[in-house]
Amino acid sequence: MSEKYIKKGGDGYTRHTQSNISSNAAFGDGNEAIAWAAQDAGVNYVSHYPGSPVNRVVDVLSDAQHSQDYLINHALNEHIAALAVMGASLCGARSLLVMKHVGLNIAADPLNYSAVTKIRGGMVVVVGTDPGARSSTGEEDVHWYAPQFNLPLLEPATVQGVYECVKQAFSYSEQAQMPVLVFVPGRIAYQSSLIQRTPEDLPARSFCFEKDPENLINVGVRAVRNHRQHILRLQQFQHQEQRYSLHFNPQAQFGMVTRGASFGICHEVIESLGLGKQIELLNIELSYPLNIQAFLSFAKNKQKVIVAEDQDGFLETLIKREAFGKVKCEVHGKDIFPIWGELCDAQIRDYLSHEFEIRPGNHVGSVGSVGSSVTDLKIKVDCPERPGSFCEGCPHRSSFYGIDRALQQKNMQKKGGMGIHGIIGGDIGCSSLPPHRTDWLLCMNAGIGISQGIAQLLPDQPLVSTGGEGSFFHGGLISLQSAVENKIKLTHIIFDNRSIAMTGHQDSPTTSGTTDMRKLLQAIGVKHILEVNAFKSSEVTQAIHKAQKIQGVKVIWIRGNCALQPDSEALRRYRERKLFIHNEKCQGCQLCYEKLQCPAIVKQQELLHIDLHRCRRCTACLDVCPNSAIEVDDKVM
Ligand code: SF4
Ligand code: SF4
Structure with a gap:
């Protein structure tokens, strides 16, 4: 039996032993x-848009x-990031572009033409993929972009391989004068191992930027010629x-x-089933x-x-395309x-057990061993669906x-004819994470975008579109301007929590305060801007009612810091404020417990209490209680 490794540039399957661990080895994950x-590799320029599973790469580089x-360059979307990296690369810089798989859709426009520019500095495009959709709205297979862009694609199988x-990839890119894609699935991006570093x-x-109209003004006959030259x-x-092993x-x-993460799985299963003599991988x-x-x-x-x-x-x-007519064996897969x-x-x-007629328990990975499978173990866990x-x-x-309270008000039900709810x-x-309070969850800017179509078709339908400020700056701004230009009656809510919280609390333009949101909205033609406190649900309800009576585009700008990114005032409140439920006043309406659903409000022996270990003192529950049963013991008020 053999373990023959990749011929060029490392094996991607290094087995670390005491003798081959150098002083440059460090423990790290795929990011x-x-x-x-x-x-x-001497990178000179980095741009990105944060997204799991590669959301920590630029944090590590920043640190x-x-x-x-x-x-x-912390770009506001992947399209901008891709172009910025191309600019740096055209100046001769080694450049890195990082995004998640769905971000590649946004960056596809410039990447489609990146190769014909004959970039100068090595340009590497790292894409975090998400088969199984653990941290995405879908498990789109972005591999097909490689032949569409006509760019090389590397798929490491281990953390060392990453x-x-x-x-x-930087060397390949400079050698071939085109960007190189590297796909890293979540299974490897979040895996940790010893990494042998070999700094150059x-x-x-x-x-310097060299004028090069033959490649950079890619029109007419040049477009066809450059395309042909790139393919050659x-x-x-x-x-x-x-690169193979x-x-x-x-x-x-x-x-x-195999390719990517499937290598490790197959290698382990073949070993655990004792099939190393019957199979070559x-x-x-x-x-x-x-x-x-x-x-x-x-x-x-x-x-x-x-x-x-x-x-x-x-x-x-x-494989089937390239090997057609050249091999005698059967090739199976999907x-x-x-x-x-x-x-x-x-x-x-x-x-493999079926193919090689292995009965359960009749191999080295049988029940109880490290290699045993879920089906072998026959353990059924009934998890409650929460x-x-x-x-x-x-x-x-x-x-x-x-929002719910506004859309459930009777006058709005009548207008929309929706029965229970507006849209x-x-x-x-x-904002779209579980408990999934919105009516769809598809892609960046789907809030404003889809709502426009519905609002034009159903102008009397109670409807609000929503999205965070991160998404707004990603592309929502243009969507909103389009709604203004089309004079659509639309109420859009911007949840401004001053953080791109979903992917690791990267800064948004409202974190830094460089952008005056009100002036920006006014500049694109939004005439009605209602600013409200996120922790006062009654203000939100009133703002929606007010907005629904106004024609054209209205923005409700809901401001309130992410609980995990508190400012100094929030920290002071947390230290000095205590909340409690006054049981004599509580009428048991359950609004705070069942409707607001704050996990810090807990039931003990049929009475509601606030768990002060969990409570962030945001006071949202105060605004909800119709009986003033939630009280604040506040040294700061
Ligand atoms: S103050 Fe905020 S965190 Fe505390 S119980 Fe009320 S809603 Fe929950
Ligand atoms: S909202 Fe007020 S009255 Fe209703 S259950 Fe909560 S504390 Fe009691």
Whole structure:
């Protein structure tokens, strides 16, 4: 049996032993591996839009910025970030662009044409993917962007591999004069391991922009010529480069092919089932453009090859296309594994157990061992299905309470004819997290966007669109201006919690205070701006009623800091204020407990109490209680 590793630029499957751990080794996760690789490759410029699972990369780079010679651009969306990085790269800077998979949709416009510009400094595009949609609104397979953009795609299989791929990608990019994509799934981005760092001793770069109309004014005959030249450069790269590793038995007639996170799962399952003699495993790291040579020599002695990968079957499709008529073996993939969800070890284990007629308990990973599968263990856990909740002291809780109250008022029901409720247009971000108070949750700026269409078709329908200030600056601003231009009767709510809280509390323009929201809204033609306190749900309700009577676009600007980013005043309140429920006054209406649903309000022996360990002293519950039963013992009031 063999463990033959990738031929160029590291193996992506380093086994660390006492003897090969150098002084440059450090323990880190996939996010740190990306940041450290960029530093060690001499990155000069970084831009990003935060998104899980690669939301910590720029935090790591920012924390170390004092000792490193690179600039960081915290862009307001991925389109802007992509263009900024291209600009830096055209000046000769090694540049890093970071975003999550859905961000690639926003950056697709510039990236479609990035290759024809013949960028100068290495440009690496790191994309966090999310099969299984753990932290996204969908598990879109963005692999298809690689052939659409015609850009190389590297897919590391381990945390060490992430470090090596990102570092290598800068060289590849300069060599091929095109950006290089590196996809890192959540399973690897959040995994930790020892990372062997190999910093490069690079000479300092000097930057300049060289006028190059032949490549940078890409129109007419130049567009076709540049496209052709780019494809030729990509083909040259394809024939020169391949990154793969071979594992287990080269004489085996059964083969498995993996990429990214599926490598680790398959390797572990093959080992635990004791199938190392019956299987050879090929892991492909440079998945686009696919150099088919490694597969062809791997497949020569095989009778059957299974491509095990997440999502749509990108690698299987490429293999079948490139190897068509050149191999005799059967090639399977998505006829065995589903195209939805994240590939898991139980699926591989079940398939291989069936294929090799292994009965449960008849292998090294049988019940009770580390390698045993979910199906082997036969443990069924019945978890109660609970609605999620905003944090204690979250400004969105009382805001939605105020919105619900407004939309449930009888006069609005009659107008809309909706029976129970008006419509709440939802965006993505922390305001749309469970308990899912909005009526949809799709993509950035879907709040204003979809609501416009509904508002035009159903002008009498009670409706408010919503979104955080992060989403507003991402692209909502243009959407709102479009609604103004089209004279749509629309009430839009901006939840301004002064933080892009969903992805790790990155700053938004209202955190820094550089943008005057009121003047900005006025500048795009919004005539009615109602500013309210997020913790006063009655103000929210009144503002909605007022706005519904006004024609055109109205903005309700709901202000209240994220509970996890308190300002000095909030901290002082937390230290000096106590809230309690006066049981003699409480009428048991449950509004604070069942409707507001603050987790700090708890039931003990049928009486309601405020758990002061959890309570953030936001006072939202005070505004909700119709009987003034919630009281404040306040040294600061
Ligand atoms: S109990 Fe009241 S004051 Fe405390 S966090 Fe909850 S809503 Fe805010
Ligand atoms: S809202 Fe007031 S009256 Fe109603 S249950 Fe809560 S504390 Fe009691």
